[in-house]
Amino acid sequence: MKILVTGGLGFIGSHTVCELLKENYEVVVADNLSNSSIDVIDKIKTITGKEIVFYNCDVCIEESLEEIFKKEQIDAVIHFAAYKAVGESVSNPIMYYENNLISTIKVCKVMKKYNVKRFVFSSSATVYGSPKTLPIKEDFPLSTTNPYGTTKLMNEKILEDICLSDSDFSVVILRYFNPIGAHESGLIGENPKGIPNNLMPYIVRVANKELKELSVFGNDYNTHDGTGVRDYIHVVDLAKGHIKAIEKATNSTGVNIYNLGTGTGYSVLDLVETFKKVNNIDVPYKIVDRRPGDIAECYADPTKAYEELGWKAELGIEDMCKDSYNFILKQNKK
Numbered sequence: 001m002k003i004l005v006t007g008g009l010g011f012i013g014s015h016t017v018c019e020l021l022k023e024n025y026e027v028v029v030a031d032n033l034s035n036s037s038i039d040v041i042d043k044i045k046t047i048t049g050k051e052i053v054f055y056n057c058d059v060c061i062e063e064s065l066e067e068i069f070k071k072e073q074i075d076a077v078i079h080f081a082a083y084k085a086v087g088e089s090v091s092n093p094i095m096y097y098e099n100n101l102i103s104t105i106k107v108c109k110v111m112k113k114y115n116v117k118r119f120v121f122s123s124s125a126t127v128y129g130s131p132k133t134l135p136i137k138e139d140f141p142l143s144t145t146n147p148y149g150t151t152k153l154m155n156e157k158i159l160e161d162i163c164l165s166d167s168d169f170s171v172v173i174l175r176y177f178n179p180i181g182a183h184e185s186g187l188i189g190e191n192p193k194g195i196p197n198n199l200m201p202y203i204v205r206v207a208n209k210e211l212k213e214l215s216v217f218g219n220d221y222n223t224h225d226g227t228g229v230r231d232y233i234h235v236v237d238l239a240k241g242h243i244k245a246i247e248k249a250t251n252s253t254g255v256n257i258y259n260l261g262t263g264t265g266y267s268v269l270d271l272v273e274t275f276k277k278v279n280n281i282d283v284p285y286k287i288v289d290r291r292p293g294d295i296a297e298c299y300a301d302p303t304k305a306y307e308e309l310g311w312k313a314e315l316g317i318e319d320m321c322k323d324s325y326n327f328i329l330k331q332n333k334k
């Protein structure tokens with residue numbers, strides 16, 4: 001079976017490509033390198049011993065996509081390619097709506113033309129807005145607080161409408177919680193350009209003395225230590241969820257939606273302390289004001305993914321902290 005992975009050189013995409021190759025899928029990657037590096041292709045080969053077919057392609061451009069579908073016999077698509085920075089989406093909403101909506105529309109349009117009807121979509125727990133109760137189930141009310149989140153929700157709606165119009169179409173929507181960690185080889189991982197927005201990439205840079213100290217955004221939330229609680233999930237576990245999603249998309253029609261999280265919440269300080277302990281390194285921090293738009297707590301009820309996909313997260317917070325740091329150490333040794 002041949003899978004087109006858009007954004008397949010990115011953080012979650014590259015780990016998913018490795019899992020697909022491990023499971024003997026053929027993989028075609030379309031990535032425009034806007035937030036990824038061409039070196040990842042070689043790293044994937046080192047990890048898996050297998051080759052991918054790569055297209056340097058902006059999936060918003062229909063003609064470029066058509067090239068791929070003409071040449072390759074694609075059976076299913078996993079669509080990662082998207083912008084993902086919340087703050088940037090607030091300051092540049094047009095860029096986010098254009099890129100994140102047009103890409104999905106074009107991919108689906110070309111899929112329809114070439115009669116490909118299996119689609120896995122990268123969504124986010126951000127579509128739950130500020131949940132009234134926890135843990136979060138897939139049928140909770142949906143709302144968003146920023147353009148990035150709105151693009152995810154709008155894409156979900158577009159995909160539902162496509163399935164309503166075509167009873168052979170199959171879409172699996174995966175709502176990710178907070179992916180961190182890296183491949184155990186240390187060859188692929190998350191290395192954002194510039195100053196990181198997310199917690200783990202920031203912690204890693206502080207540990208590595210590239211940044212002075214972590215700012216902890218608020219310690220007056222109603223949580224066990226006052227700092228924000230999230231459901232951190234190892235990116236390799238998340239990647240494995242995509243294999244199950246492809247199987248589901250192959251064996252069903254219509255829309256199926258799953259939370260991919262561990263079901264356990266950890267606070268900012270839990271993560272910092274675990275990171276310090278497992279890596280035996282200091283992470284200086286200071287408490288600052290809350291970050292606007294943040295919620296106190298967010299963690300998944302992942303039962304549906306377990307019952308229907310047979311998937312559950314296997315790796316713990318210590319593995320996540322170890323692997324995140326190992327990746328950066330390996331990067332710096334080059």
Ligand code: UFG
Pocket residue numbers: 084086124125126149176177178197198199200202214215216217218227228229230268291294298
């Ligand atoms: N935090 C800090 N200091 C930092 C960065 C983050 O204290 O420098 C705190 C935040 O306040 C929050 C926690 O760490 O409590 C996690 O923050 P992240 O920015 O790492 O992640 P978010 O939960 O805010 O957002 C992430 C993704 C979004 C996605 C969302 C889904 O970045 O794309 O999860 O819930 F939509």
